[in-house]
Amino acid sequence: GEDVEQSLFLSVREGDSSVINCTYTDSSSTYLYWYKQEPGAGLQLLTYIFSNMDMKQDQRLTVLLNKKDKHLSLRIADTQTGDSAIYFCAEVSSNTGKLIFGQGTTLQVKP
Amino acid sequence: KAGVTQTPRYLIKTRGQQVTLSCSPISGHRSVSWYQQTPGQGLQFLFEYFSETQRNKGNFPGRFSGRQFSNSRSEMNVSTLELGDSALYLCASRARPGETQYFGPGTRLLVL
Numbered sequence: 001g002e003d004v005e006q007s008l009f010l011s012v013r014e015g016d017s018s019v020i021n022c023t024y025t026d027s028s029s030t031y032l033y034w035y036k037q038e039p040g041a042g043l044q045l046l047t048y049i050f051s052n053m054d055m056k057q058d059q060r061l062t063v064l065l066n067k068k069d070k071h072l073s074l075r076i077a078d079t080q081t082g083d084s085a086i087y088f089c090a091e092v093s094s095n096t097g098k099l100i101f102g103q104g105t106t107l108q109v110k111p
Numbered sequence: 112k113a114g115v116t117q118t119p120r121y122l123i124k125t126r127g128q129q130v131t132l133s134c135s136p137i138s139g140h141r142s143v144s145w146y147q148q149t150p151g152q153g154l155q156f157l158f159e160y161f162s163e164t165q166r167n168k169g170n171f172p173g174r175f176s177g178r179q180f181s182n183s184r185s186e187m188n189v190s191t192l193e194l195g196d197s198a199l200y201l202c203a204s205r206a207r208p209g210e211t212q213y214f215g216p217g218t219r220l221l222v223l
Contacts, residue, residue, distance in 0.1 A: 008195070027165075031211070035214070041216060041217075042115075042117075042201055042214045042215050042216040042217045043201065043203075043214040044214070045211065045212075045213060045214070048211060065125065066150040082223075096167045097159075097166075097167065097208045097209055098144065098156045098159060098167050098169075099144075099146075099154075099156065099203075099212060100156075101153060102153075104153065104154075104155050
């Protein structure tokens with residue numbers, strides 16, 4: 001079936017790089033997404049990558065896609081305390097077009 | 112362009128009551144999806160509407176229903192509320208199926 005897995009927690013120091021990992025199962029998924037959720041808020045689209053790309057960079061964010069291993073990662077350079085949030089990886093179901101989310105990774109940034 | 116708006120933002124109901132949540136999509140977007148977020152189950156898809164027709168439905172009981180109006184605004188209704196329905200209900204819109212979804216701030220429902 002369709003499933004997305006993420007580690008639940010990551011703690012880094014301010015200024016370090018953060019890497020959040022995700023694995024997915026739908027090899028036909030066309031787009032993969034990263035969303036950010038701050039406390040009490042909805043989901044904010046951070047970035048996405050098309051399945052025929054290996055990498056996408058957007059300012060401090062770098063997305064790496066390994067299609068063979070169905071592995072997606074989000075790297076945040078120079079992590080700031082404002083980056084503390086829950087990060088969700090999501091794939092688009094090739095059958096239904098709906099988003100399948102991982103459990104979310106809580107990123108804690110220590111000053 | 113204004114983002115996705117949801118009303119109300121917070122709601123308290125008691126078991127057995129019913130509730131209606133509203134979502135206004137980004138202007139020009141014709142697809143609206145609804146998700147339930149709970150600490151235990153995470154983010155789960157409820158249903159998607161496009162041009163007033165339900166396209167997809169998640170694995171939720173019939174107590175959960177929705178509709179979409181000709182102006183693309185959508186409502187979600189939950190009847191006979193249970194304690195387990197307490198959750199953050201998120202609405203997302205996109206121009207059409209297959210395109211990127213943008214989320215609203217959510218409606219937090221507490222069932223007592």
